[in-house]
Amino acid sequence: MRQKMRDNLGSKDTSGQQFHLKQDAGGIVDIEFLVQYGVLAWSHQYPELLAVTDNMRLLDAFAAADLLDPKDQHTLQQTYLSYRAETHRRALQNQNITLDSSEADTLGFRQMRNDVTRLWQQWLDN
16 A cells, blocks of 8 residues: 555655655655554553654653664654655645755655654554
């Protein structure tokens, strides 16, 4: 399902020169999918995951239950906040949320994207 969303809603750039903040691999929606996957996978063992609904507190809950390394928790939270701040800034300036590689690099998003992709592979592609 996620791949279909990327194909239909993402940047459609196969060269890696563009990054759609929401829909491309390593973007906002990947973080949201990881969080929802965690809730679905672990809430039967850790009912405290059902006590909150927002991504930030769910990531806190994953770390508190030792389901997520605190460093990865911090990485996902900071990446999510950075991406969201940039999408909001761009919306207010009526700009596209697809960045070229130089913009992504300037904002530090290349490493963030790589981190999200790494965690996606650890959780979902094994």
